[in-house]
Amino acid sequence: MPAIALQKFSYAYNHPKKVLDNITISIEKGSFSVILGPSGAGKTTLCLAVAGAVPHYFGGSSAGKVYVTGIHTQESSMQQLALTVGTVLQDYETQLVTMTVEEEVAFSLENLGIAPEEITQRVEEVLAKVGLTGYEKQAVTDLSGGQKQRLVLASVLATNPKILVLDEPTSALDPEGTHSLYKLLSDLNQEHGITILVVEHDIATVLPYADQFILLENGQLILNDTPENVLSFMAKKQIFAEAIPPLWQLKLMIEELATRQFPPWHTEEEAITQLGKALEEEARKNA
Numbered sequence: 515m516p517a518i519a520l521q522k523f524s525y526a527y528n529h530p531k532k533v534l535d536n537i538t539i540s541i542e543k544g545s546f547s548v549i550l551g552p553s554g555a556g557k558t559t560l561c562l563a564v565a566g567a568v569p570h571y572f573g574g575s576s577a578g579k580v581y582v583t584g585i586h587t588q589e590s591s592m593q594q595l596a597l598t599v600g601t602v603l604q605d606y607e608t609q610l611v612t613m614t615v616e617e618e619v620a621f622s623l624e625n626l627g628i629a630p631e632e633i634t635q636r637v638e639e640v641l642a643k644v645g646l647t648g649y650e651k652q653a654v655t656d657l658s659g660g661q662k663q664r665l666v667l668a669s670v671l672a673t674n675p676k677i678l679v680l681d682e683p684t685s686a687l688d689p690e691g692t693h694s695l696y697k698l699l700s701d702l703n704q705e706h707g708i709t710i711l712v713v714e715h716d717i718a719t720v721l722p723y724a725d726q727f728i729l730l731e732n733g734q735l736i737l738n739d740t741p742e743n744v745l746s747f748m749a750k751k752q753i754f755a756e757a758i759p760p761l762w763q764l765k766l767m768i769e770e771l772a773t774r775q776f777p778p779w780h781t782e783e784e785a786i787t788q789l790g791k792a793l794e795e796e797a798r799k800n801a
C-alpha cells in the first residue's frame with residue numbers, strides 16, 4: 515500500500531476554477547518526494563489535500579479520492595488524519611498556540627490523551643531531535659523564525675506521524691538553517707522510515723535527498739518521476755526550466771551536444787568531479 519495515493523483527484527476552492535485537475539499519483543512509503551512547479555501550480559493545495567485540510571477545512575468542491583496509508587481522507591476527521599500526516603504549513607507561525615516551548619509540544623500530545631509521564635519523555639525526545647534542548651522554558655515569542663519552525667516540526671513529530679508534509683519550509687531560513695533542516699528531514703526519512711513530501715523551489719537544495727520529483731503546472735500533474743528524469747523533461751519541454759539548477763543546465767546541455775551521459779549529480783561536488791573527469795578525457799583524446 516502506498517503512503518499517499520491520489521486517484522483522479524480534482525479540487526476547486528469556492529470558485530469554479532479547478533486548482534487541482536484530475537491528479538493520479540502514488541507515493542511509496544519511505545520516499546522523499548519534492549513537489550515542484552511555477553507559482554499558482556497547486557503545490558500548497560496538494561499538500562493541504564494530503565493533510566485533509568482540503569476539503570475538510572477549506573470547503574470548496576472536489577472529485578476523486580485521496581488516501582494516506584490506505585485511509586480515505588474525506589471519510590476521516592482531521593484529528594484522526596493528524597496521527598498519520600504531520601504538516602508544517604508555509605505560514606507555520608499560525609500553528610503555534612501556547613506560551614513556552616515545552617508547553618507547545620505537550621499541547622499536541624495532551625490533545626491526543628497521552629499520559630503525562632509519557633508526554634514529558636516525548637517532549638524531551640523531540641526537542642532534542644530538532645535541536646531545541648535547553649529552550650524548554652523559553653517563550654515561543656522569543657524564538658527566531660527558524661526556531662519557531664523547528665518547534666512546529668517538534669510538535670508534529672511528537673505525535674509519531676508516518677508522513678511529513680512541509681510547504682516551502684526553507685523560505686525563511688538562511689543557507690545554514692536550510693542545510694540543517696534538510697539534514698534532519700533526511701535522518702527522519704532514512705532512519706525512521708518517515709515518508710517526506712515537501713514543496714521546495716530551490717531544486718539544488720533538495721537534490722542530495724529527493725528520490726522523486728512531482729512536477730505540477732496549472733493544477734495538472736505534468737510528471738512524477740526520478741529527479742533526473744524530471745529535470746531532463748523540464749529542459750526538453752521548457753516547462754519551469756528556469757528552476758533547473760545552473761550546473762544541471764550545463765550537464766543537460768553537454769549531454770545533448772556531446773552525446774556524453776553523466777550519472778545524476780546530487781551535489782555540486784559530484785558535478786565538479788564529473789566535469790573534471792570529462793575535461794581530462796577530452797584533453798587526452800585531443801593530445
Ligand SMILES: Nc1ncnc2c1ncn2[C@@H]1O[C@H](COP(=O)(O)OP(=O)(O)OP(=O)(O)O)[C@@H](O)[C@H]1O
Pocket residue numbers: 527528529533551552553554555556557558559560572
Ligand atoms: N484559500 C484559497 N481560496 C481561493 N483560491 C485559492 C486559495 N488558496 C489558493 N488559491 C488559488 O489556487 C491556485 C493554486 O494555489 P496554490 O497556493 O496551491 O499554488 P502554489 O503552487 O502553492 O503557488 P505558490 O508557489 O505561489 O505558493 C492559485 O490560483 C491560488 O490563487
